[in-house]
Amino acid sequence: MLLCASSVAWGEVGSRSCRTCHQSQFDAQSATAHAASLSPPASHRLASSFTSLLGFKSDWAFGAGSQAVTFVSRLANGEYLEHGRSYFASLKRLAPTPGHAGLPGPGVRYPVIAGDAAILRCFQCHSTGAVRVEPGLRITPAEPGVRCESCHGPGDSHAAAPAKSNIVNPARYSSHELNQLCGSCHRKPAAAGSATDWSDPWNTRHQPLYLAESRCFLQSNGKLSCRTCHDPHSGAVEPGCASCHAAVKHRTSTGTRSCVSCHMPTVVPQPGLRFANHWIGVYTPGKTLRPR
Ligand code: HEC
Ligand code: HEC
Ligand code: HEC
Ligand code: HEC
Ligand code: HEC
Ligand code: HEC
Ligand code: HEC
Known part of the structure; x- marks a missing residue:
């Protein structure tokens, strides 16, 4: 205001x-x-x-x-x-x-x-x-x-x-409303018809935009919101992939790496700044901007 x-x-x-x-x-x-x-x-x-x-x-x-x-x-x-x-x-x-x-x-x-x-x-x-x-x-x-x-x-x-x-209690918000609340500062998903330049690493700082492209978001009947992984009061991050992907059978070996390190890779638009790519997906190693 x-x-x-x-x-x-x-x-x-x-x-x-x-x-x-x-x-x-x-x-x-x-x-x-x-x-x-x-x-x-x-x-x-x-x-x-x-x-x-x-x-x-x-x-x-x-x-x-x-x-x-x-x-x-x-x-x-x-x-x-x-x-x-x-x-x-x-x-x-x-x-x-x-x-x-x-x-x-x-x-x-x-x-x-x-x-x-x-x-x-x-x-x-x-x-x-x-x-x-x-x-x-x-x-x-x-x-x-x-x-x-x-x-x-x-x-x-x-x-x-x-x-x-x-008083507003966002606990009663739908996932869409919650993403809009966080997106009022973190930027909302792009309006239909407007183009996002997915090759620009700076755009990964707009997490709502990227999350909205994920199949996790699109195919989970409105269950996935910023709140699924982020505690609004403590700031703690708990990715909770297992709540929807109980037993994933990988063809490739995943070793001891975290789900996030492969499926939400880190993007560095400038030395000293890093963002987790919120477009959850399968990435070709070294290509962190867009899933394959
Ligand atoms: C004088 C004590 C008091 C103050 C000051 C106070 N609250 Fe509350 N708050 C309560 C009580 C008591 C409840 C439970 C109300 C109920 O269950 O009917 C509550 C409930 C809430 C809820 C949950 C509402 C719901 O729908 O479940 C939120 C969110 C909240 N307060 C946020 C705030 C915020 C933000 C502030 C500061 C701007 C604040 N409160 C200041 C006493 C207070
Ligand atoms: C970034 C957004 C955000 C900020 C900042 C924030 N809250 Fe909340 N608050 C939420 C959300 C979302 C919920 C719904 C419950 C949840 O997701 O944990 C909530 C729920 C609550 C509740 C209901 C009880 C509960 O924990 O579920 C109270 C009380 C509350 N907040 C108080 C506060 C107070 C006091 C502050 C400031 C010190 C604050 N909140 C700052 C987002 C926020
Ligand atoms: C009023 C604007 C505003 C709203 C609403 C808001 N944020 Fe933020 N958020 C910020 C700003 C500004 C920062 C940068 C903090 C900093 O200076 O590093 C930030 C930083 C963060 C960070 C990074 C924290 C860190 O430790 O580096 C997370 C995660 C985050 N916000 C999640 C959320 C979530 C989830 C919601 C909705 C529940 C939300 N934010 C709502 C403005 C906002
Ligand atoms: C639309 C809301 C919005 C506006 C306008 C905005 N910021 Fe931010 N700012 C954020 C959010 C959200 C973050 C957290 C970014 C993240 O970590 O993903 C942030 C982060 C930052 C950071 C921490 C470094 C970083 O990039 O994470 C700095 C410094 C900063 N903003 C300065 C500014 C300055 C200076 C301006 C005005 C020229 C500005 N911001 C305008 C929302 C905003
Ligand atoms: C709210 C439920 C939910 C959560 C939480 C969730 N996902 Fe998903 N995810 C889905 C659904 C639904 C699909 C699409 C159907 C499928 O492939 O199982 C999907 C698809 C995927 C895909 C395939 C993407 C593609 O484009 O082919 C990957 C990889 C994935 N999820 C990884 C993750 C990881 C890693 C996490 C945690 C960071 C996570 N998911 C959290 C529901 C979720
Ligand atoms: C499936 C889990 C998941 C969801 C959903 C999710 N995040 Fe994140 N978020 C993460 C992870 C993991 C990190 C990286 C944490 C770290 O590096 O320690 C992160 C990091 C962040 C950061 C810090 C800067 C960055 O990009 O690394 C911000 C800001 C943020 N998330 C905002 C949001 C907002 C806003 C939403 C809702 C549109 C959201 N997140 C939804 C898992 C999630
Ligand atoms: C070493 C990188 C790596 C790690 C760690 C990893 N994955 Fe994957 N994941 C992949 C690759 C590559 C694929 C593509 C299919 C394959 O190779 O099995 C994939 C595929 C998936 C799929 C889609 C399966 C399908 O074909 O429908 C899901 C869901 C998924 N992973 C979830 C997870 C979860 C949850 C975790 C953490 C428990 C995790 N992944 C850890 C690399 C990884």
Whole structure:
């Protein structure tokens, strides 16, 4: 939701309010990459690893650092600068910001008011609740990071008078609805008729798009969702292939390798970034973008 400072509040109360009554979900969720996906650089969990490497000041750190951290500054003229160098946790050094390789200059400047609302959209997907534009074109997220109300909706009435009727529980969603919820940030499957470039490794970061191509998804009568393998609160991954493929007879020897290593191969669009290909299928070794 994009709001101007003068608009009415939308009814988010923040995760601390949920904590009072849902301590276990709060504790688990607070340790996830979701919760840490936006913060001031000084309070970032990897601050001690990257502070000494940075030759510039910034106001926001995007990315929890399970892969990369990108730095964004508010400039004197009210524009925002996405710095051209990001910290990559697996490389333990700065390298070109994803998408910036080959661009000249120190980064990409974004006016706050723009047709594509690009910089506002960064904050939207990496924070919870209303993103406000304060006087001086200062962007202020209601709560940094992906927290409770990103998935459960505004919780003010529920926190004041808890009932099932005044809070969203995605446990009652169909697989399709759940994939849409996660896809609102992770990108939804392509609309019918629009083409995806399956040879572009960057597209594998849009997991909903790829999962939707799998026979596992297409032929399981709507049983497969992001939730089948991902715990939304702890972030734990449990692929659960056996729940549908009890006894697979392979012609080839699979040795001690995991199902995922062959059927959801790792794609590396740029050193330091890796994505599991969510188009579950049979791959020719070395060809990780599309099943054979
Ligand atoms: C004052 C205590 C309290 C606070 C604060 C609170 N909840 Fe609840 N919540 C409850 C109780 C009690 C229930 C069970 C309601 C019932 O079964 O009728 C519940 C149920 C839920 C459910 C399950 C609903 C269902 O349909 O099964 C969700 C999801 C939930 N809360 C999320 C949240 C979120 C998110 C927040 C913060 C915005 C929050 N709660 C704040 C007490 C609270
Ligand atoms: C409000 C936007 C938003 C929604 C909704 C959302 N995500 Fe995310 N998700 C993110 C962002 C941003 C990150 C990047 C975290 C980081 O900085 O590394 C992320 C990261 C992840 C990761 C990687 C975590 C890691 O440890 O590296 C998984 C897995 C994930 N999300 C699954 C889900 C699932 C499953 C759902 C639906 C139940 C979901 N997400 C809904 C925004 C969202
Ligand atoms: C449509 C929602 C959306 C928008 C807009 C968005 N992000 Fe993200 N961002 C995500 C999700 C989801 C992830 C997790 C990707 C994954 O690990 O699969 C992510 C991950 C990241 C990461 C961690 C590295 C990585 O690639 O996993 C950084 C850094 C980041 N985003 C910065 C930004 C910046 C800066 C902007 C604006 C220029 C931006 N994002 C815009 C949803 C979004
Ligand atoms: C990425 C999406 C996402 C986020 C963020 C999230 N939840 Fe949930 N929540 C779910 C889903 C999906 C369910 C349905 C049950 C399940 O899949 O485990 C759920 C269920 C619940 C329930 C019902 C009881 C249960 O566990 O089944 C409560 C209570 C709850 N969440 C509280 C919270 C609180 C508090 C936070 C923030 C600390 C939070 N959730 C953050 C997606 C999310
Ligand atoms: C919700 C059920 C479900 C889950 C979970 C599931 N699959 Fe499937 N999968 C299916 C169905 C249904 C098919 C199509 C019929 C068949 O080949 O058995 C399929 C097909 C496949 C195929 C053949 C694909 C092709 O294009 O020929 C492979 C390989 C596969 N699954 C591997 C996996 C792996 C590995 C996992 C875990 C990461 C997994 N599946 C999880 C239901 C599922
Ligand atoms: C059949 C199991 C399965 C399903 C269904 C599934 N995932 Fe994953 N996901 C995985 C595995 C396995 C990994 C790799 C975990 C690792 O590397 O530790 C992963 C990794 C991720 C990551 C981290 C970045 C990456 O690509 O490696 C994100 C984000 C993510 N999944 C989002 C989603 C979303 C959103 C959905 C629903 C559209 C979804 N996943 C459905 C098994 C699944
Ligand atoms: C070493 C790589 C490798 C591993 C590990 C592996 N598979 Fe496979 N899988 C293949 C190949 C290659 C095929 C193509 C048919 C064949 O060779 O048997 C296949 C075929 C399949 C099929 C389709 C069978 C059919 O023809 O309908 C399913 C389902 C499947 N695997 C599931 C799994 C599951 C579940 C696991 C983990 C328990 C797993 N695979 C582990 C390589 C692997």
